[in-house]
Amino acid sequence: MQILLKYLKLVKVFIGLILLGLSINLQAATLTIYSVDGVSSYDDESETTPIVYGAFSPACNTLSGNDPATGCAINPITSSSTFEICAYHDDSSQTAEFTLVTAISDGDEVSLTQTQTSVSSGNTKCIRALWSSICATLDSDNSSCNNYDSDDLYLLATFADNSTLSVNVDFKINSYDTSAEATVSSSTCTGTVTDIPCVFSFSLVPGDGKAIIMADGSVTEAISANSGFPSASNHLSTKYIRFLYSQGSTASFDVGAAITAGNYQDIEIVTDSNGNSLTSSEYITGLTNDVTYTFRVATIDEAGNIGYFLDESSSNALTNKTVTPQKVYGVFEESRCFIATAAYGNPLEQHLVLLREFRDEVLRKYQWGQKFIHYYYSYSPEAAVWLLDKEVIKPIVRMILWPLYFFAKLSLKYGIFFSLVLSIVFIGSILRLLFYFRQRMSS
Numbered sequence: 001m002q003i004l005l006k007y008l009k010l011v012k013v014f015i016g017l018i019l020l021g022l023s024i025n026l027q028a029a030t031l032t033i034y035s036v037d038g039v040s041s042y043d044d045e046s047e048t049t050p051i052v053y054g055a056f057s058p059a060c061n062t063l064s065g066n067d068p069a070t071g072c073a074i075n076p077i078t079s080s081s082t083f084e085i086c087a088y089h090d091d092s093s094q095t096a097e098f099t100l101v102t103a104i105s106d107g108d109e110v111s112l113t114q115t116q117t118s119v120s121s122g123n124t125k126c127i128r129a130l131w132s133s134i135c136a137t138l139d140s141d142n143s144s145c146n147n148y149d150s151d152d153l154y155l156l157a158t159f160a161d162n163s164t165l166s167v168n169v170d171f172k173i174n175s176y177d178t179s180a181e182a183t184v185s186s187s188t189c190t191g192t193v194t195d196i197p198c199v200f201s202f203s204l205v206p207g208d209g210k211a212i213i214m215a216d217g218s219v220t221e222a223i224s225a226n227s228g229f230p231s232a233s234n235h236l237s238t239k240y241i242r243f244l245y246s247q248g249s250t251a252s253f254d255v256g257a258a259i260t261a262g263n264y265q266d267i268e269i270v271t272d273s274n275g276n277s278l279t280s281s282e283y284i285t286g287l288t289n290d291v292t293y294t295f296r297v298a299t300i301d302e303a304g305n306i307g308y309f310l311d312e313s314s315s316n317a318l319t320n321k322t323v324t325p326q327k328v329y330g331v332f333e334e335s336r337c338f339i340a341t342a343a344y345g346n347p348l349e350q351h352l353v354l355l356r357e358f359r360d361e362v363l364r365k366y367q368w369g370q371k372f373i374h375y376y377y378s379y380s381p382e383a384a385v386w387l388l389d390k391e392v393i394k395p396i397v398r399m400i401l402w403p404l405y406f407f408a409k410l411s412l413k414y415g416i417f418f419s420l421v422l423s424i425v426f427i428g429s430i431l432r433l434l435f436y437f438r439q440r441m442s443s
Helices: 002-025 131-138 255-261 312-317 330-335 338-345 350-361 367-387 394-414 416-442
Strands: 030-036 041-043 051-055 084-090 096-101 125-130 148-161 166-174 197-201 204-206 211-213 223-225 238-247 264-271 278-279 293-301 305-307
Touching: 030 148, 084 096, 084 131, 084 148, 084 166, 096 125, 131 148, 131 166, 197 293, 238 255, 264 367, 264 416, 293 312, 350 394, 394 416
Parallel strands: 051 166
Antiparallel strands: 030 084, 041 051, 084 125, 096 148, 148 166, 197 223, 204 211, 238 264, 238 293, 264 278, 293 305
């Protein structure tokens, strides 16, 4: 009996080894992209569909003037540029030929510039095509690659037995090569516009060697953009806002020269857990204290096309476009409640936490509140630095802040209008009592 059991165990192990060998041999062959060249950028983070970006705007060193006639591209390509994609397969039993097609079965083929040769397993094969052929295959009316397009092509490996392997590649192309795509005014770019990716207003305040984007970088509060931003119909999504700057107090400066000189900062647009668009950073850094800077904005799409510069006249009309950075102690800048932080000495003090909450949840909802915040940020840093070592005066400032603290607490709980009415009634009652006692004393 024991011999029989040992025999059955051996049979079981033998069968397991056979099945393991079969599973290894039956694993599906794969086609893997090795490299891509002749593109503006390439995103291979997705395991299923890598993305090829083509930016067909002119080079940025061609821009000139306050309001340029075209947009530009960070890494431009043209319709006569050559696209190259290299890949390999792991089917050791066959050789394959590579093509680019619109569909795996009966798809239009991209006209290649390289003679097709077979490639065996494990070897890398590169195929090349003019971008004009790719654009025309995606859209027959777009061989010049001037129009927006977003569509898939398949890198197809065809074997001698007519079996195939394929990789889906998403092509996203765009161009800002017209004046309409180069500059935009605050009248043509509004909150109701859906077909252009543009910014028509922004709010900045000074920091220490930097400019600070108000409202913690909220696109709906600190930055006013088109409806649906960062998306727009018939455009690639906006990935960055470019803040260009020049020394002085006017927006009349050559944007091309600013780009060439590196006087700009690109800030990425991100989405929070609630689906709100925010800037990935609230700071425009690298500025010199006590020097006045004027800012203008443009948008950058996923492919790296830069366009929709807010024009000179609209930029000059903005009230919060100019900042003068100045020395501010770090703790003040982090809390953004300069005078209150200096008075309490701790940015995490409970009164300061509530005042910041009042600023963010109440004041920023109203235009007058935003103006008040901007005024406060413009003038309070100097007062905060002065107050820093005035230990005798700090208690007086804290006492002065108490009514504001209670008003903020009431507003957060019951709303600002109820708090205003209650405050007016309270102040009126105090004045009435003072008047009454004054009358009694005089009589």
